[in-house]
Amino acid sequence: MRNGNDQQLYLAASTKIEPLCSKWYAWSHLVSPVQRALNVTFRQLPLLRSFIASPAVHEVATSDSTLMGGSFVHLRKNDLPAVRALVQEMTARCASLIRFAEDLLNFDRQLQATATGANIDHLYESLPPALAGALEITYDLNNHPTLRVIEELLYDSDLSGIDTQALAFSRTRDEQRKFFLNTPRVDEAERFIVPTPFAAGSLSLLAGSRVRPTAFAELVESLGIEPASEARFREFFTPHAPVRNAPQYRGDDVRLRYFGHACVLLQTSTVSILIDPLFAWDEESGDKLVFNDLPDFIDYVFLTHNHHDHFSPEVLLQIRDRIGRILVPRNNANTIADPSMKLALKSLGFNNVDVMDPLDRVTFDDGYIVSLPFYGEHAALSINSKHGMYVNLKGRRMAFLADSNCLDRMLYRRVVERLGKVETLFIGMECQGAPLTWMYGPYLTNAISRKDDESRRSNGSDCDRAWALLEELGSTRAFVYAMGQEPWFRYHLDLIYTPDSKQIIESDKFVERCRSAAIPCERLNGCREMMF
Template sequence: MSGDAVFLRPQAKLEPLVGRWYAWSHLIAPAQHAMNLTYRQLPLLQSFLATPSVHLAATRDPKMFGGPFVNLAPEDAPRVKQLVEQTNAGCSALLKLAGDLKELDKQLQDRASGYSLNEFYAGLPESLRGVVELVYDLNNHPQIRIHEDLLYEDDLGADQQEILLTTVAERERHFFMSTPRLDERDNHTLKLGFGDPRLDALASMRSKAGSFDEISRLLDVPDGQRDSFRAFFTTEAPTRQGQDYRGDGVRVRYFGHACVLIQTDEVSVLLDPMLAFENKEDGRLSFDDLPPFIDYVFLTHNHQDHTSPEMLLQLRHRIGHVLIPRNNAGSLCDPSMKLILKRLGFKSVQVLEPFDTVKLPGGELMSLPFPGEHVDLDIHTKQAAFLSLKGHGLMFLVDSDGWDVALYQRIMRRLKHKVDVLFLGMECHGAPLSWLYGPLLTKRISRRDDESRRLSGADCGRAWNVLQEIQAPQAFVYAMGQEPWLRFIMGLEYQEDSVQLVEANQFVKRCRDSGVEAELLYGSREFTL
């Protein structure tokens, strides 16, 4: 290596973009990308162009963060107009796919009432020929099943992928669903697809020094942009806190939200990687504190705060295997995580059914059913986890709910080990159905129904009922989304009297009053079993 050895700065963000929008799983899967582009992104930009002052006023109100408002200034309107024009010109196939899916569904709902669906195939538009199957459920409700893997063959949207390098502060990042990433003077854009192996070389420089000249040549950085590109690097090595563990027990490191690392001297398992890049004096564990190699990454579900392309792409070169739940194949609301991860360049992906186990040195990991937080949609891509290592049992119920406690009675009968520590999400009043899944709906939902179906976990009462079945002596409330580095992806910031925090604190108090060790987690935490 040449003498110009540098590291990526901790504050450098590598944002994956699709058509200038922050990439999450529904912008990688082709059908879902088409629907979000057509029925969320373009209408949002058109609304901004029509009344930029309304959007500006809304973005100045902290309570409106996470709402459908573009966080750009009126003087940005010409660049937004240019983005709209480029999108319409460059994404015509995606726009056609979305329109055809919606129109076909309308025809089915209007005309199909139980009679054979064969007659509809002759009228399929070109965008849907060979990639859909028309079916009924057992109540004669017509449905469109998508051959998702065949849509990937057409590479729809793949040419829209790029990587944005920025040093914007974590709390200043624009909300991912409402504001596109326009070119800014201090940013740098790499025209790379997400599966490009060159990303591994760049991401590895977070922890290992590399040659600035070599990485510049590898990424085809023009000579005139070398100085601006160099601003993302430093000669100072990152500060690390105990990446490896060589003790006799089981070390548990909580990185915030739902991100937990479990380590023994033989194996490491990372759940739902979504963590801080910036190093702060608040004692947080950050990206720099992850081990050089992670044997298993376990993803619980396909929401943006649990399956993050930004995190996964930068960890790709140091991950052994990714464990994911199966999906409801062909469903528009439940894209395949396996296909998404393949597009992200992952090679070793294992799909788990509920109660499947993965043998580990000194124990095993079991996938568990995960009810709740998916607004009553028929989504299968969700799993909780039970991890047994060296005689200790840890259960991660993430955003599970507790409406049917009999499920947890059945789960406990399946386990071979007791549960020593329970992690439970308690965001008990989440966003309504349309906030995340609105672009996929082919028929308008009433406000009443929309408000009744929320991305919610357990409240105090339901969490307590779950704990009574599991009988864990220690309980942690987690996955509340309050860490500052999550603001741009969660779109929420609780106050002390917010119902979510009130319910979580009530649960912690009830546990402690009953002799159960309990804590509401925030930021970082570490303990050893």
């Protein structure tokens, strides 16, 4: 071993390991090649060029906490050299992505303008080289032309971006991390970046060192740390074992641990189910639950949908070897806005992914999980990668519906006809979400009017819709969750509500309506442990 250093160390609990693609925080759509190409070309590079042109405007915006999630780079004027260098690097190393995105946009614009119902087979001959062999050109049943990208063929192509993948180590507190969507992780004194493919086996060794003592020299060798950087790398480790708050459960009941936002862990003595994993990392006194409080093995991870706060590569990479099966919804391959979660996970090194259709069931000793249909929260786009979870654990029947919007209560009546009533409902109530373009703007072929953009928001249920959902499910207990108010998730969510915010007003009304009907209800914020 290098330098004879065989000291056994743990990764410090406060160490953050952010996966990066060209120094941008890797959320799920940056793992999928087509969506990354569109984000690089039509979001990231324009943002950086705007910062270079007017750094003072962006700097002023960073002083306004309400603009954290807006189209402003949260850096300072003295970061200009690093940003210019990043633009040059991305322009060179992402050339294939940029060419693909520009060709895709231009071809689709031409297609929408010229294909009116007649035969379109001849268009394959005019595909630019970047698109040839990667698209299917079709009509829908209303004679609207559509493109289907054959996603499976692009992960091992020059669009994969493996050569731009890296891990950024830091001890920055969660609440001080920059917002994921608008600010790259440029070189800073507290940040240590290691080029590493996300699927690399070295991540297993690294992640394991959070809870197991590991030879430091083995970590150094596995990650290819240069001798001159070993002392800096050593700062992220400790000889002390982490403090863990009863991660294993062997009781007779069902233990529910709420880690904040939409992350819930269900445990019996025989099975563990983790929903939408997203955690605080920094250990603190009190009732706060953190990453190290997870069990050593998790039988099932259930991802409700393909948004950044529910599908987190940062977290998933660090529990990759602790998961039995990952349960995800099937995507709609006919829209670029809906990339395959299974393919993205495979590129992260997972080979244990099960794709579920509505009402598919997974059975185990203490019960079963059922995939539920999911309305709303996607700005009326034709996106299939979304499902809720019905779970029966030791006879306790629960539904976790995250950001669902009860647009048609009859859906849930049909669900109850097949599955029976649900005792405990977990429902998200972000009833005024972001407009369409906030997340999906880079995927639009043609610009949408501001009026239409504002009208098509990623909304969850308001009070009336949440109440209708509860009535149809016949629930006798309810929790409002997935509101994103925990300060340690702000880099993911940028949600700061006041008592006058619509989300708070509507969820308060729902809680009071439930209580008036003698139904126990509360809005969760922070961490909790409950027994059922």
